[in-house]
Amino acid sequence: MEAITEEQEARIDKSKQYFGAIRHTKEDGQIIDGKDIYVYGEINFGSEEDCNILNRFHLLDNDNSFVYSGFNYDKGTIVLKENKVKWYQTTNNIKWLQFNHCLIGKPQRIIIYKVDKKKLANVRRSVI
Numbered sequence: 001m002e003a004i005t006e007e008q009e010a011r012i013d014k015s016k017q018y019f020g021a022i023r024h025t026k027e028d029g030q031i032i033d034g035k036d037i038y039v040y041g042e043i044n045f046g047s048e049e050d051c052n053i054l055n056r057f058h059l060l061d062n063d064n065s066f067v068y069s070g071f072n073y074d075k076g077t078i079v080l081k082e083n084k085v086k087w088y089q090t091t092n093n094i095k096w097l098q099f100n101h102c103l104i105g106k107p108q109r110i111i112i113y114k115v116d117k118k119k120l121a122n123v124r125r126s127v128i
Contacts, residue, residue, distance in 0.1 A: 001100050002026075003107035009041055012111070024111055032113045040111035043101065045073065051094050058093075059112065065089055065096050073098040076106065 004012075008024070015023045015034075022034035038057045044050050069086040070079025073095075078085060090096050101110065 001097070001104060001110050001112045003104055004040060004109045004111045006109065008111075009109055012037075012040055024113070032111075036114040038112045038114070040109070042108055043110050045094065045098055045101070054097055055093050057112075060091065060093055060096055065091070067096060067099040071095075071099055071102075073102055076102050 004024075012022060012024050015021070022037065024032040024037060024040070026032065038059065039053060066087045067090050068078040069081055069088050072078070080086075097112075101107075104110075
């Protein structure tokens with residue numbers, strides 16, 4: 001999940017007429033093909049329609065879908081337990097997406113796309 005601007009959303013919408021398929025070009029030049037894009041655009045977790053659309057996709061990773069205990073999406077806060085931040089694994093797709101949306105600053109528009117785990121491993125190694 002990443003924040004996108006209104007202009008980026010418009011470029012994604014128009015990409016099919018230029019390239020024959022929807023795609024997103026990130027600021028670093030990386031191209032995300034339409035087959036890897038789950039959703040993009042404005043997000044409203046208070047909308048049943050938006051939540052139903054998001055729930056169609058199986059975005060939770062069975063090994064890594066954790067959120068903070070006591071997480072409050074509306075306030076963007078957590079409650080400490082025993083003076084510590086605690087985590088728990090969740091199977092609630094919307095709660096996990098809200099947590100990640102909060103982590104990136106709750107932007108009005110987002111894009112959610114598939115990333116090859118091998119590429120993520122390479123990025124993590126280069127950052128460390």
